[in-house]
Amino acid sequence: MRRSAMAVMLAGLLTALPVAAGEITLDGEPVQGALVTGTLTPGNGALEVDGRPVQIAGDGRFVFGLDRDADERTELVAEWPDGERLRRALDVASRDYEIQRIDGLPPSKVTPSEEDLQRIRREAAMVREARRRDDPRTDFTGEWRWPLHGTITGVYGSQRILNGEPRRPHYGIDIAAPSGTPVVAPADGVVTLVHEDMFFSGGTLLLDHGHGVSSAFLHLSAIHVAEGERVRQGETIAEVGATGRVTGAHLDWRMNWFDRRVDPSSLVPPMPGS
Template identity: 55%
Template sequence: MKVFVSLVYGLSLIGGLLFSIDSLAAVDLQGDYVQGGLLVGKTEPGASVKLDDIQVRVSDQGYFVLGFDRDHAAESRLYLTYPDGRREVRVLKIAQRKYNIQRIDKLPKRKVTPEKMDLERIRKESALVKAARKLNDARTDYLSGWQWPVKGRISGVYGSQRILNGKPRRPHFGVDVAAPVGTLVKAPADGIVTLVHPDMFFSGGTLILDHGQQLSSSFLHLSEILVKEGDRIHQGDPIARVGATGRVTGPHLDWRMNFHRYQIDPQLLVPPMEQKTAH
């Protein structure tokens, strides 16, 4: 459900979405008002933007992004302070979603319940990922638009609750695309590489691409990574190859996205997959 929204001094609420009733917009938003959704905003250069308790980075041209978590509340507050001192608070209505339950059996026991010897490795790898996602500059690489990094059968969807070997685990925060090992992975949007790791405990070969303003993509279970940290990447550039590394039952790409501490649903940003998807 993609809409174009103008937030102004007077607004009306129709079907859970905010629509302008004034042609002089103070801020424009475009995207999905839904759990896991992402909005791209445009406001006056020099304005300050805050989403709930998150201070949002704004580019010199006034562009910014907003994201909503998997279990985001039904309302979010957008705080706007303009260069002339005007202040506004807007209530954003966030559509709630229902998620699938996925059962995955026959995983190696150690990958479901790590042994004590693995915990220190997992902590160190988690710290690397967190550090890679902390970059928060004014770049607006997300304005390049979005494309699928690889094509294939969708084998896992955002938000689904996974039961591994009969034990409930954390929800899945990405979209899985099944493809043969070695299939080329291309950048879904412009960005800068902030992490390259050949073999993490859970995610195997791991690559993180930052799109600006603390919005990033992660690509997991890779067999080969074709770029290095610090590389400037453009949409469509080859960046890696699909693998079956880490905690997997078969070869696929797990594409995830993060906005600050929130997990975003990548599937909302791209056109429908050309091939039949799993339910």
């Protein structure tokens, strides 16, 4: 049976239609300290950010981080199975950072001994290993919440001067609260590290949110979850403390994309009452 002239013409038109080009769509603006999410369309492609492979979810979603001192330009390169490539350069907005002076710290916490340095290196290696995780979970998507409400006493990126000596910048958000105040999960995640007493950070807890995104909660007095445990947003995971290198009780909440340190405050609404 021969096809009708209309069917032949329609088939020809469909064949002549161009294949949609691959696209990269970003949510939010690239700025130093940002956690940038986006979508690759179609989602069966591969993506690199500054030459680093980025995991793509089944629906095309991806995430990458820009650290405190990110260069003014970052490059995304996508490639699809048919050989199509898309290169996209992003201008990264710079930020101005505060200078924060903290006095009254024990001298041993500012200038550790050789024995303490060895301990610090061991603990840092544990944290680096936990942050290498690259799960396919997409817990980083959706709305985030503060792990507790309180007075913000330290902000991301600030240059710290400890006992009068310039030191590394601060990479977290410090929230003052009494010891024992509950700390909740800001998003779904899996517990990847629990340590009762690290040299600098005291009671330390890491949550993995998928695709290399992780949260760290420092100076805790108690931890209520175990490594490997799946937690849900809003679930109590720990309690505020004054452990490690501190001058008072508070939570230091930090976030990473692998080894890039990002600003947790960029993911949550303003602190209530601030």
